[in-house]
Amino acid sequence: MSTVPGTPRAKTGIIPATPTTTRVAGSHVLQASPHYTTTRRHSLYGTEDRVVIDPGSRIWKVGFSGEGKPRDVFYADAKNYGSLWSWSRATDPAEKAEQDNMLAINLERCMRSVFHESLLAEPKARKVILVEHPLMPLYIKDMLAHILFSNLQVPSISFASSHLLSLLSVGRITGLVLDCGHLESTALPIFAARPLFPQLRTTPLAGSRFSSHIRALLLLFGSYLPPPATLSAAVNVPAANRTTRVPQEILTDAVIEDIKTRCCFVSDTLESSLTDVRASSPAADDPSDHEPPPSSDPAMSESEFSRGSLGQESAAESEFSIVSHPTHPTFGGEGRNENHLQVLANMYMRHSTATDLHMRVVPPVSQQTGTGRGTLIIPGWIRERAAEVLFEGGDVDESSVAEVILDALLKVPLDLRKTMTSSILITGGTAMLPGFIPRLHTELLRATAPLNTSSTRSRPTYDRYASLRPLVPHFAILNNPAPVASSSARANVNAGKAPAFTPATMAWVGGSLAGALKTGGVEVAREKWDESDPSQTDQDDDVVMVVPASEHVPRNVIPDWTRGPLPAGAPPAVVLKPMPSPQAVGA
Numbered sequence: 001m002s003t004v005p006g007t008p009r010a011k012t013g014i015i016p017a018t019p020t021t022t023r024v025a026g027s028h029v030l031q032a033s034p035h036y037t038t039t040r041r042h043s044l045y046g047t048e049d050r051v052v053i054d055p056g057s058r059i060w061k062v063g064f065s066g067e068g069k070p071r072d073v074f075y076a077d078a079k080n081y082g083s084l085w086s087w088s089r090a091t092d093p094a095e096k097a098e099q100d101n102m103l104a105i106n107l108e109r110c111m112r113s114v115f116h117e118s119l120l121a122e123p124k125a126r127k128v129i130l131v132e133h134p135l136m137p138l139y140i141k142d143m144l145a146h147i148l149f150s151n152l153q154v155p156s157i158s159f160a161s162s163h164l165l166s167l168l169s170v171g172r173i174t175g176l177v178l179d180c181g182h183l184e185s186t187a188l189p190i191f192a193a194r195p196l197f198p199q200l201r202t203t204p205l206a207g208s209r210f211s212s213h214i215r216a217l218l219l220l221f222g223s224y225l226p227p228p229a230t231l232s233a234a235v236n237v238p239a240a241n242r243t244t245r246v247p248q249e250i251l252t253d254a255v256i257e258d259i260k261t262r263c264c265f266v267s268d269t270l271e272s273s274l275t276d277v278r279a280s281s282p283a284a285d286d287p288s289d290h291e292p293p294p295s296s297d298p299a300m301s302e303s304e305f306s307r308g309s310l311g312q313e314s315a316a317e318s319e320f321s322i323v324s325h326p327t328h329p330t331f332g333g334e335g336r337n338e339n340h341l342q343v344l345a346n347m348y349m350r351h352s353t354a355t356d357l358h359m360r361v362v363p364p365v366s367q368q369t370g371t372g373r374g375t376l377i378i379p380g381w382i383r384e385r386a387a388e389v390l391f392e393g394g395d396v397d398e399s400s401v402a403e404v405i406l407d408a409l410l411k412v413p414l415d416l417r418k419t420m421t422s423s424i425l426i427t428g429g430t431a432m433l434p435g436f437i438p439r440l441h442t443e444l445l446r447a448t449a450p451l452n453t454s455s456t457r458s459r460p461t462y463d464r465y466a467s468l469r470p471l472v473p474h475f476a477i478l479n480n481p482a483p484v485a486s487s488s489a490r491a492n493v494n495a496g497k498a499p500a501f502t503p504a505t506m507a508w509v510g511g512s513l514a515g516a517l518k519t520g521g522v523e524v525a526r527e528k529w530d531e532s533d534p535s536q537t538d539q540d541d542d543v544v545m546v547v548p549a550s551e552h553v554p555r556n557v558i559p560d561w562t563r564g565p566l567p568a569g570a571p572p573a574v575v576l577k578p579m580p581s582p583q584a585v586g587a
Contacts, residue, residue: 050515051121051154053114054131054162054508055107055144057083058182058207059429061508062114064121065129065515070508072118076110081253083208084110085140087183100139107140108147115152123152129511131162132521133179134188134200134561141558149529158514159559160521161195163188165510166427170478170498175423176412178405179507180390180430182207185401187408189420197561199411203399205390207430211256213389214264217382221345222246225375226367243377249364250376263357263378266387266435269442270351345381354380387433391443402443406465417468422476422490431503438482441475448472479503522559532557 054061054070058081063070076084084106090096115123128148132141141159148154163177163186173193179186186202188195224246356379363374393400399407405424412420426437448465476483476491483495501509532555 050127050129050158051114051119051123052129052131052508052511052515053111054511055110056181056429057085059504060110060114061505062118063508063512064119065512067512068509070505072114073505074113074118076106081257083182085137087135087137089137100143103140104143104147107143108151111144111147111152123148123154126154127156127158127515128154129158129160129515129521131165131507131511132159133162133181133186134195134197135184135186135202138558138560141560142555145524145529145555145558149526154526156523156525158521158523160511160514161188162427162507164190164193164195164521165508165514166506167425167510168193168513169501169506169510170425172423172425172478174419175425175478176405176408176420177425177427178401178431180206180401180426180428180436180503182429185390185404185428185430187404189408189412189416191416191419195561196412199408201399201404201408201411203393203401203404205393205398205401206428207260209389210387210430211253211260214259214382214386215251215256217386218246218251218259218376218378219248220341221379221382223377223379224250225377227363227372227374246376247364250361250374255359255361255376259359259378261432263359263383264386264433265354265384266433266439267352267354267384268435268439269446270347348381348385349379352381352384354384356380357383387436387439390430391439400443402440402447405444406447406468409468409471410465417471418474418490421468421471421474422488422494424475424477425498425506426477426479427503427506429504437477437480441477441480441484444475445472524557524559528557529555 050065052063052065052070056076058076059073060076061070061073063072075081085103090099115121115126130141130144130148145157148157163179166177166179167173167175167190174191176187176189179188183206184202184204185206186200188197188200190196222245223243225242226244228242356377359376359378360373361376367374391400391402393403409417409420426440431437448468448471450469451461451463473486473488474491476486476488476495478494478496478498479501480496483492486492486495
């Protein structure tokens with residue numbers, strides 16, 4: 001039955017479907033991806049969908065703007081799971097040049113992998129949004145720009161702050177963002193989409209310190225079952241007789257990364273867990289079984305568990321230590337210090353509910369003649385308490401992640417503190433540990449709690465965060481999976497109300513949103529990059545200025561907030577002049 005165009009379809013019980021439009025050859029509208037319902041649009045430079053690259057020191061996240069998740073997430077060093085760069089740089093000129101050359105080679109390999117393997121896109125037709133860390137060294141940004149402009153010939157690069165993009169991904173333009181990544185944890189306040197860089201605070205307690213802490217704990221308290229030499233030995237010899245100390249060779253970066261991402265979690269504070277144990281235990285129990293060892297000396301704090309040095313025997317067997325320099329060298333000798341570490345380990349084991357895990361690992365070269373793989377036994381208390389190193393501060397140069405947030409709040413103007421306190425956002429790969437964000441909220445409350453002044457002291461104790469104590473009811477983390485009810489209406493409205501993006505991808509999602517809205521950071525075009533080349537030919541004198549590689553200076557077109565004035569914020573309030581009095585007018 002044919003119907004006249006424009007007339008309603010007869011009621012036959014069939015739902016009319018949307019007619020499919022045929023795509024004419026030569027049309028500027030391309031077929032959308034089967035996995036993403038987006039349509040490619042074209043502009044002067046090519047497709048308008050920009051390439052969003054989040055280059056971390058270990059993990060890169062890449063994709064197209066306008067999409068909800070990255071197309072590919074990969075390790076920059078897929079073989080060793082190491083970092084491409086660190087915050088330290090060689091001082092010797094020859095060593096520095098060699099280090100920079102290797103970094104440039106690795107960055108170019110990763111960039112070519114982004115376009116030719118992950119995205120299968122033509123770089124000449126794609127504008128790039130580069131998600132940058134506020135403390136990324138300028139020479140690394142110059143290397144990235146040189147590779148994208150000179151080697152891949154992209155039309156333009158937009159440099160956008162990772163903290164600002166993370167805040168945009170949750171629909172905010174004002175807040176305090178803590179990025180807990182691999183090399184360091186950085187807190188940056190942002191007001192009206194303007195990062196307050198002078199108030200930035202950072203600490204090296206991050207993913208790399210967490211990984212080294214896990215390695216040190218496994219070398220001290222872990223167990224290892226080597227593969228049996230024969231099948232009969234596997235049946236007859238009990239496992240307890242074959243257990244040895246963990247060899248250093250099996251704790252590779254890949255194994256530590258697997259343990260960190262799949263086995264570890266963050267538990268509540270030890271004081272709260274002890275309170276629960278005392279409340280649930282019968283009165284006839286011996287209280288000494290549930291109480292930590294008595295200690296009033298600051299040297300006997302839990303932080304000593306992560307700052308103690310190993311004994312001579314352990315140091316000779318392994319080059320790894322929890323911290324290379326002990327905090328209290330006069331604590332009583334290496335034997336006393338190692339005994340104290342064992343006491344803390346026993347305390348953690350007594351109050352831990354996590355189970356031990358058995359992981360199959362590749363045995364050392366000397367044991368690869370056996371049958372099968374070795375077994376690494378990971379104690380449950382290490383899985384539960386290894387992250388304590390991130391929350392133990394007190395050091396001037398190594399503040400905890402909670403102290404970094406509070407130090408940034410102390411630098412924020414007074415009229416912005418309440419707004420920043422109720423709009424805290426936690427991002428970064430290390431923040432994906434289960435229980436990390438609720439524990440951080442608890443640590444913020446503990447750090448701002450009133451000091452215990454009951455004990456007599458010769459001199460008063462400095463109350464570091466006394467000015468922030470009135471803001472305690474307003475503490476709210478936007479992406480807290482377990483928000484706590486507060487007396488502040490502002491905190492109850494904001495806590496846990498952020499979209500359910502993983503903390504590791506928030507910066508990339510913000511870059512995708514900025515690319516879809518045609519906004520972002522400072523955009524540098526390729527023409528502007530070519531004009532700023534110091535080695536270009538002088539047309540008047542026909543002289544070519546060649547800059548040596550050792551004296552290479554990053555170009556001025558790359559945005560750098562450390563050498564220029566801050567962008568203009570809101571206009572100042574207009575000061576009204578007082579009206580003249582009638583007597584003055586009459587005179």
